[in-house]
Amino acid sequence: MTGTSLSRLGPGVDNVAVPLTGEKYTQLTQHQPTTDDESHGRWVACDESGWDGEQLIGRHRRFLVFASVAVDDVEAAVLVQALRERGGIRQAGELKFRLFKDHAQRLSLLQELWAPGGALRDRCSVYVVEKEYAASAKVIDLLLEEKEYAEGGNLYADGQARALARTLALEGPRALRGPLFGDLMSAFVALASQRGAARHGEASEAFFTVIERAWAASTRKPVTELLARLRSTRAYAAALHDEDANFPLLEMLIPAAAQTARRWGHSLGRVSLLTDEQRMLTDNALGTVKLYARSPVGMTLFTRERGADVAAVVRGSSSDHPSVQLADLLAGAAAAVTERHAGNDSPAASALWPAVVSFVDTSSLLPYDDPAARLRTVDERLTRR
Incomplete structure (x- = not known):
């Protein structure tokens, strides 16, 4: 996870105290x-x-x-x-x-x-x-860093992962006008969350469709370059739910x-x-x-x-x-x-x-x-x- 050392690891109304059973x-x-x-x-x-x-x-x-x-x-x-x-x-x-x-x-x-x-x-x-920054960090950790690692690289070694997450979170809304940035992040959450596991193919296709739209529409070079790299992470998106995670x-x-x-x-x-x-x-x-x-x-x-x-x-x-x-x-x-x-x-x-x-x-x-x-x-x- 970018910004913490647990790389694999809501108005939200606070939970009402209900005794936990089971x-x-x-x-x-x-x-x-x-x-x-x-x-x-x-x-x-x-x-x-x-x-x-x-x-x-x-x-x-x-x-x-x-x-x-x-x-x-x-x-x-x-x-x-x-x-x-x-x-x-x-x-x-x-x-x-x-x-x-x-x-x-x-x-x-x-x-x-x-x-x-x-x-x-x-x-x-x-x-x-x-x-929102946590979601941006997860885009990097779960997709781009996995690709980088498979190709012999390490985005964590010199702070690249954190810098990329900040680029997406801070510059993304300015680079992707209107609702496009929100569409992109919502599509990623739909893909990576447990709900996405049940309809993984559909969620993956929807996410990469938004990636293509965002890449074509981006008005800021760092964001455009980041989106270009994400276009080639389909294989890693397909494997997101392959292993049982601890949470x-x-x-x-x-x-x-x-x-x-x-x-x-x-x-x-x-x-x-x-x-x-x-x-x-x-x-x-x-x-x-x-x-x-x-x-x-x-x-x-x-x-x-x-x-x-x-x-x-x-x-x-x-x-x-x-x-x-x-x-x-x-x-x-x-x-x-x-x-x-x-x-x-x-x-x-x-x-x-x-x-x-x-x-x-x-x-x-x-x-x-x-x-x-x-x-x-x-x-x-x-x-x-």
């Missing part, structure tokens, strides 16, 4: 409160906002955020109770960001929590995915969780990840997160990154785990900040962006060298669309 969710559910200890190391609670599965194009919310807080349930319970008391929150059930976003006094409590000297200042991280080809939640575990492990030593319940995070998916986080990754000697000491990756209900409630607050705030970046400001984003952008993971899947610096701004490229 054989896919029987092994890795954490019912007991988490406590930092020698066996598990430091617990890191996580929650997402903006997930749309493989549907990366044409969604109301352009960003997926995966927020994490290095805190166990014992400490989190004290912080959650303090937020309730000081915020005058009497509603039953767990804390949610919606209880804070339209209340200035409550937002000030979050500012205090995350500000320098605050209880969670150095214990928060946010991995951000711009979905859907366009699924971004699993690599986001794996990267989060890896980063915390490098920072803190032994860690365990507690994710909010989410239907994509099956036992197999959580096992994949742990495997990737523990494994060394990188295509060259200079980019190789060691694995992290991740003791466990489990799921848990926010109603059972106050630490997940703190992750929910951060995920909601981060979603508001990314909406501000896309030109949709709000009181919550205006109040919280200075704190939140400082938590943004530098390896976030965004077409910027410095994601945090860019998320401080309003992106005219996004607001014009």
Whole structure:
């Protein structure tokens, strides 16, 4: 994946908390409160906002955020109770960001929590995915890089893959006027997603028909040259669904969780990840997160990154785990900040962006060298669309 080291690896309305049942969710559910200890190391609670599965194009919310807080349930319970008391929150059930976003006094409590000297200042991280850029990166990874590798090349060796993904994502909309760029990316998603596997021949033909139209219509040389290279990837498109993958080809939640575990492990030593319940995070998916986080990754000697000491990756209900409630607050705030970046400001984003952008993971899947610096701004490229 361009922009991360997992090369094989939605307005989205946030998922309603529904108990997960069935054989896919029987092994890795954490019912007991988490406590930092020698066996598990430091617990890191996580929650997402903006997930749309493989549907990366044409969604109301352009960003997926995966927020994490290095805190166990014992400490989190004290912080959650303090937020309730000081915020005058009497509603039953767990804390949610919606209880804070339209209340200035409550937002000030979050500012205090995350500000320098605050209880969670150095214990928060946010991995951000711009979905359209993720789709562009997947075009390169799944088609062009496969062709390059088969011919003895390596697009990852000197950053070519990332540069090509940025060319497609940033210059593509300008080079392909009207709806053509959207048509191109939508056709790719239809081809590479699990839905495309059932009608692969039809989806492939539709994609390459759009490729030909786009190549002929492109008004920018770098995009035209990239599209010319993609015209010769039919064989690799035909093989997209030939092998059983550990998870859907366009699924971004699993690599986001794996990267989060890896980063915390490098920072803190032994860690365990507690994710909010989410239907994509099956036992197999959580096992994949742990495997990737523990494994060394990188295509060259200079980019190789060691694995992290991740003791466990489990799921848990926010109603059972106050630490997940703190992750929910951060995920909601981060979603508001990314909406501000896309030109949709709000009181919550205006109040919280200075704190939140400082938590943004530098390896976030965004077409910027410095994601945090860019998320401080309003992106005219996004607001014009």
